[in-house]
Amino acid sequence: MTPSDAPSPTPPAAGQAPDPRLLALRGEIDAVDRQLLDLINQRARLAQAVGEVKKHEGSVVFRPEREVQVIANLKDINPGPLAEASVAPIWREIMAACRSLETPMRVAYLGPAGTFSEEAALAYFGSSIVRLPCISIDEVFRTTTAGAADFGVIPVENSTEGVVARSLDLFLNTPLFIIGETSLFVRHNVLRRENRLDGIEAVVAHPQALAQCHGWLSQHLPHAERRPVSSNAEGARLAGQDVSLAALASTRAANEYGLHVVSPAVQDDAHNRTRFVIAAHPQTQRQPGPSGNDCTSLIVSVPNEAGAVHDMLMPLKENGVSMTRFESRPARSGQWEYFFYIDIQGHPDQPHVARALLGLRQVCTFYRQLGTYPLDAH
Numbered sequence: 332m333t334p335s336d337a338p339s340p341t342p343p344a345a346g347q348a349p350d351p352r353l354l355a356l357r358g359e360i361d362a363v364d365r366q367l368l369d370l371i372n373q374r375a376r377l378a379q380a381v382g383e384v385k386k387h388e389g390s391v392v393f394r395p396e397r398e399v400q401v402i403a404n405l406k407d408i409n410p411g412p413l414a415e416a417s418v419a420p421i422w423r424e425i426m427a428a429c430r431s432l433e434t435p436m437r438v439a440y441l442g443p444a445g446t447f448s449e450e451a452a453l454a455y456f457g458s459s460i461v462r463l464p465c466i467s468i469d470e471v472f473r474t475t476t477a478g479a480a481d482f483g484v485i486p487v488e489n490s491t492e493g494v495v496a497r498s499l500d501l502f503l504n505t506p507l508f509i510i511g512e513t514s515l516f517v518r519h520n521v522l523r524r525e526n527r528l529d530g531i532e533a534v535v536a537h538p539q540a541l542a543q544c545h546g547w548l549s550q551h552l553p554h555a556e557r558r559p560v561s562s563n564a565e566g567a568r569l570a571g572q573d574v575s576l577a578a579l580a581s582t583r584a585a586n587e588y589g590l591h592v593v594s595p596a597v598q599d600d601a602h603n604r605t606r607f608v609i610a611a612h613p614q615t616q617r618q619p620g621p622s623g624n625d626c627t628s629l630i631v632s633v634p635n636e637a638g639a640v641h642d643m644l645m646p647l648k649e650n651g652v653s654m655t656r657f658e659s660r661p662a663r664s665g666q667w668e669y670f671f672y673i674d675i676q677g678h679p680d681q682p683h684v685a686r687a688l689l690g691l692r693q694v695c696t697f698y699r700q701l702g703t704y705p706l707d708a709h
């Protein structure tokens with residue numbers, strides 16, 4: 332008998348009693364859930380008590396380094412069968428719920444509802460947050476700088492398209508600093524009111540998404556105009572109002588705006604990822620302590636002369652500090668001068684990192700530490 336000939340298990344007919352083993356197992360699951368609820372409430376009361384201590388000493392609620400350690404410890408001791416990848420999202424939600432009892436967290440990101448920035452905000456902070464969707468990345472910076480948001484979620488880099496130049500430029504003149512990072516797999520889908528490709532006159536999406544789907548669009552929708560808009564979710568919102576438009580956005584955006592997924596995963600690179608950083612104001616948040624796996628982000632500039640970039644990197648080499656990112660942006664001085672955006676591994680509390688930063692500072696004409704934060708533990 333082939334698998335397709337095998338008799339399929341018959342579901343119980345309406346009115347027929349389910350298998351008694353199922354009832355017994357569900358009874359046990361209900362009992363375990365009650366215990367879990369008791370335990371989670373016990374944990375929430377402890378977090379409230381921690382919140383009282385912090386209020387008393389005037390310190391900040393959100394401690395990313397502690398949250399990373401909680402999750403890493405649990406992954407280490409997880410006996411299974413729960414998959415290791417399930418531990419982080421479950422505990423992130425539990426900690427988000429506990430945190431929200433200490434204080435509600437207001438998080439600004441590029442909106443409207445359904446953007447990948449919103450997904451990054453939820454992946455990083457969990458869902459117990461106050462969502463503040465903004466109309467542009469500039470607005471995310473403004474809202475967070477003005478104190479209307481506690482944190483801003485900023486896209487900085489995409490694995491297909493490279494840096495998000497606007498975000499890097501905005502970091503140059505902001506008092507905000509970085510307290511965390513998160514990376515998302517970004518899958519763009521063609522979304523439309525009608526479930527077919529023909530008749531699409533324009534594809535509306537963020538310029539980065541249009542670029543990330545360039546090959547697919549040229550092949551499948553060569554005659555459709557590519558119209559840039561402020562975000563992919565904004566494109567989905569517009570496509571919800573006009574059947575001649577298609578959007579490139581997430582399945583969450585499809586649900587949000589009642590659209591069909593006409594073609595799934597049309598980004599040219601199957602492994603397309605976007606990295607976001609979490610920005611906060613130094614008056615309301617402090618730099619996270621060492622977590623054991625940290626990154627320090629800097630913006631520096633050196634004189635426009637032979638060997639200057641080499642000299643700038645020597646203190647890192649001499650102190651055994653790894654550089655994980657090196658980007659340049661024009662300084663707009665008309666003199667072919669550049670700002671360099673550098674990420675290094677480690678925390679300034681580590682002596683070799685402190686020595687490297689001191690050496691670097693001495694050769695730079697501009698030096699700004701953008702923040703030190705635990706690396707994404709996904």
Ligand SMILES: O=C(O)C(=O)C[C@]1(C(=O)O)C=C[C@@H](O)C=C1
Binds near residue numbers: 397430
């Ligand atoms: O340990 C703390 O500082 C807490 O406030 C508790 C807790 C948690 O739920 O475990 C909550 C918020 C912080 O970001 C870190 C951890």
